[in-house]
Amino acid sequence: MNILAIMGAHGVFYKDEPLRELGAALEVQGFQLIYPKNSDDLLKLIEHNPRICGVIFDWDAHDSLLLCSAVNELNEHLPLYAFINTHSQMDVSLNEMRMALHFFEYALNAADDIALHIRQYTDDYLDHITPPLTKALFTYVKEGKYTFCTPGHMGGTAFQKSPVGCLFYDFFGANTLKADISISVTELGSLLDHTGPHLEAEEYVARTFGAEQSYMVTNGTSTANKIVGMYAAAAGSTVLIDRNCHKSLTHLLMMSDITPLWLKPTRNALGILGGIPKYEFTRDSIAQKIATTAGAGWPVHAVITNSTYDGLLYNTQYIKETLDVPSIHFDSAWVPYTRFHPIYEGKSGMSGDRVPGKVIYETQSTHKLLAALSQASMIHIKGDYDEQTFNEAYMMHTTTSPNYAIVASIETAAAMLRGNPGKRLINRSVERALHFRREIQRLREESDSWFFDIWQPEKVDQAECWPIQPGEETWHGFTHADRDHMYLDPIKVTILTPGMSELGVMADEGIPAALVAKYLDQRGIVVEKTGPYNLLFLFSIGIDKTRAMSVLRGLTEFKRGYDLNLRVKNMLPDLYAEDPDFYRNMRIQSLAQGIHQLIRKHDLPRLMLQAFDVLPEMKMTPHKAFQHQVRGNVETVDISQLVGRISANMILPYPPGVPLVMPGEMLTEQSRPVLDFLLMLCTIGRHYPGFETDIHGATLTEEGEYQVRVLKL
Template identity: 85%
Template sequence: MNIIAIMGPNHVFYKDEPVRELDAALKQQGFHTVYPQGAEDLLKLIEHNPRICGVVFDWDEYSLDLCSEINQLNEYLPLYAFINTHSTMDVGINEMRMAIWFFEYALNAAEEIALRIRQSTEEYVDTITPPLTKALFNYVKEGKTTFCTPGHMAGTAFQKSPVGSLFYDFFGANTLKADISISVSELGSLLDHTGPHLEAEEYIARTFGAEQSYMVTNGTSTSNKIVGMYAAAAGSTVLIDRNCHKSLTHLLMMSDIIPIWLKPTRNALGILGGIPKREFSKESIALKVSQTPRAGWPVHAVITNSTYDGLLYSTQFIKETLEVPSIHFDSAWVPYTNFHPIYRGLSGMSGERTPGKVIYETQSTHKLLAAFSQASLIHIKGDYDEQTFNEAYMMHTTTSPNYAIVASIETAAAMLRGNSGRRLINRSVERALHFRREVQRLREESDGWFFDIWQPDGVDEPECWAIQPGGEEWHGFRDADADHMYLDPIKVTILTPGMSEMGEMAEEGIPAALVAKFLDERGVVVEKTGPYNLLFLFSIGIDKTKAMSVLRGLTEFKRAYDLNLRVKNMLPDLYAQDPDFYRNMRIQTLAQGIHSLIRQHDLPRLMLQAFAMLPEMKLTPHQMFQQQVQGNVETVDISRLVGRVSANMILPYPPGVPLVMPGEMITEESRPVLDFLLMLCTIGRHYPGFETDIHGATLTEEGQYLVRVLKQAGENEPV
């Protein structure tokens, strides 16, 4: 940070000459100076260049109005005002809180002023740098000689090898110097929560509106397990969202607890609508408990908020309605909800404490904020046993954490503090809204078909749109609850032709997988692909150029599709997977072939039925994993799954929602689950390159999907 913006006076000699002297003195101090053309130009510069570390201006010309506008962008940015003996110093108490320093126009004072600006800049950097990151930066600058881990010794070892030198040059010196041992006492301890690590946790808790926060370096997969290990003792019963991340299934496999599933709704497009209100009632839970062997009243509940497609709950209803001691909101995909008013009341940490309950919220700091992969946070509101919780924390946390990941968590939090942080999130919302409007405009202007967007009419103002009951066919949920679920505007779902929101299949259609492959070959990677929908995430890292690349890709696809180009020319990577099959095929033939298969299997009906009747739980996931460890499993073709107990979670991607859990058996009543899986397999067998990724199943070279099941007693080894 070494850029100083100077708003020069209007060609008055006694003012111009001191400014010229200051410019020279600042350059001697290592600063780079820029001269905006007026106040509006300056504000745009500050907004778009975060390396601006100070503004020099004439007080008589710009005064407090400019200071207030700068303060709205960055309340910490130092401001330096030149005054003369006749200047009016009308500064109130509120304005005095701003970081303003005053200097008189005088010759031969530039060096002293430049030195003061240098000191203020250092204070500014110190103010905005969070505690652990600051300690890590200082440690690296000290350049100490260590005789402890890691073995590369600040990168020295890499430079002793040709391939190691390539690695060193790629990642850079500071990255490797910041990879340090937990033995470095001045940084405190991540496991013991001392020193700068403790300061960082307190800093993060204040930022995210929590009472206590924990930094986790192996992703929210680990955060979920930490919370679950603490909140539910062996033998207890837990309410779990069926739309859970697979890390929670792994928790159930690790810990001997009994799951009771909260079943979400879904629409014909395959978009999850969240758990309906009736599922949270005491009567509904009591019925589930009575139907589940060995189950007692639940001690803990896990809710996915938001869903993969961006639907958020009004969390206060859940907190007040669920009669359990603790509630965990898995908010991996929404770490930003505390920083924009449209998300008020839609996050785990929103509002005050819930009497008699502990609220947990886990967030993937790396998913949509600026943190390294594996960066995650656990937030807590309510009374809990810190020592016991920390034992669960240490069970899953390495004793050799990567300090760069930890510092990136804290830095991501620091970026969200204050006015500049709110502006970051607001930009994401505004860019997503602009993108939505552009898709609508292109649709209106296009000849024939174009892509649609999953949203209500009229999306001009920033808000989360309610999934309301009755007559609102845009969302496709027939039995929606009032004021329960809300669509996050930065999760943008593009719809391809072929299926309506209510599940009506058209004669012709364009499966979304074709569009995703087309975009991927042009450098645009889609977050999630459904049968006829594509999900794009407008995180804080998305700018106008990236959004434009998506719009360009969509329009290029339409042009190529309407020309009915050969697959070989339009999707060369797909063609390369099976040149003989695709040699003379054109894109419309491929699209209609897949679309016809989907219509033949009646996908909307099949998908709704597949998630309406859950398989029967024969063993808990923990019991099933113990059987697997003992070798009491065998492999069968997926078509033989009816009547067999699945050893693993079976999860097709897309849509990325578990269909079968470990220890569950598909019965005749839940056969649509298998029919849905077989339909996905059929598409891959007919069209090379469109094989579905099914977690829990192994795809052979012959195109066969194999799954592991519990051995049947009497035929193999006894269970």
């Protein structure tokens, strides 16, 4: 962070010589100097190199006010050092005076003094942009105190007493280990008591994300969801829960003795997760659910997944105003950036003002799409709540030995989003995703045969969240969409492979997406989610042009290999290695069409829609089902015998990654499509080695059979 950009008035001796002296003095201070050729060069350097910590320029040699404004748009805190002489015109407005703008006069033998001032201003700049807990942690590490408390490696010293420990130390580095400290370090405050720099960090995060109160969570949004649920729903109460929930919420239901009422979302024939229809949020709909659910009362809390796994965001204001419950929790694990770009306005839990009589919670996975370490998560709250009771729920799930690097990374992720640099960061992420989308469209239009498609409207000219509207629009495939209710996030990019239309019409030939995912994986490209004929890519702030181009190259190379009908051995060597005898003479087109015809035979679009249309029958709450399991009142059966049995576990096929069967639920003849869908997924793996479906809650035996746990009769 010690790079200075210098733009002088070249060829003017009385100006060049003082700047030459200054350059030498700054190098003594530890600065690295770079020399942009002009203003455009300077602005590009600042935009693409955040390590630049200041700009030195000649006030008279440039359109200085315009230059200052342009730099300010990129980073309003970046120090600017203008050199003037006695004849310089100083028509600086109040607006310019609010910038970090400092003036120096050209003079010989003044370099050391000026360099010292620049060092001080640079230190002030770095201090200003560093958030409170991170600053305190940096300071503690620099002080190098001797501690006689945990952790036992003592800032990495213990690792250096062992050969393998030295390997570990050298890999992770000294500061990482020195920053791994004990909660006994009082000057950093307490994560559990919310004191000192930890409290300052929570307030800093809350201001950044538009919350009234924020909590930092060090075990992911899985834990954040449980904390909110443990506080918001007492034992014996009823809770509305999105059926397309994360499995952490199923675990909450297994831990807490509460009764779930399921909010049933839609999905299209491609298997893309849709949102919960508007009607599901009304009093009439809730009353119907209560009437058909044993032991249910009026719900005290609701949990909505926003966005869906595939990137659909709600008009959250409608939900806040319509749902007649005291508190609403938006599980926004996948969208911690919605406050920082205008296209997401009104589409997040913290959007808008308080809702009278309600508390709004939003949980976000800081690590998923922002710059934070794994397990970094946040809880945001807007509305009145009991802080002491909430903190008891918080402490139930929070370790007394938190990893300070994770906590500091949450705060740093928030700091990165503040001000103009943060807005630019998210805007560039959106623009990069739009550029990628247009490139896929271009390649498809230029292809003389087939190419991959993309799930989006026909025109994606500008940055926006595209509405999922009813009527003539068919691109999204949701036949019963509600107007102005759900919107597609542009940075969640779904690539479509040939074989199925958005309305579920199966083509004679197709390329199942699993083949493409395996091909890309062998080239170092990992897909976020693979559906039957779609691939999901997340364009987070860490995605750059190099990564985006590697995906485009991978897709075009797959098309080339597929059109040449290469052998599986050559095109998918890792798959070939799983069963060389089976794949020895097989070519890629034969493999693709074999799986495609299996999918056609089982009529996947119909099976998939029916499987999520009729829910299994809830015989007992997930909590009671888990208590049976703890007592050992379970047995293992083949998955084909699931009808008529009460499931002990959640059964969740991946993809799509949402529960099909909850603990305590029983499949009946009416809900048999759920089993038919699961059996179809199993069939593909039996026919084609390497394509076994990952079904959470089911165990795949060596004989290739899936077994599940059910309650004993």
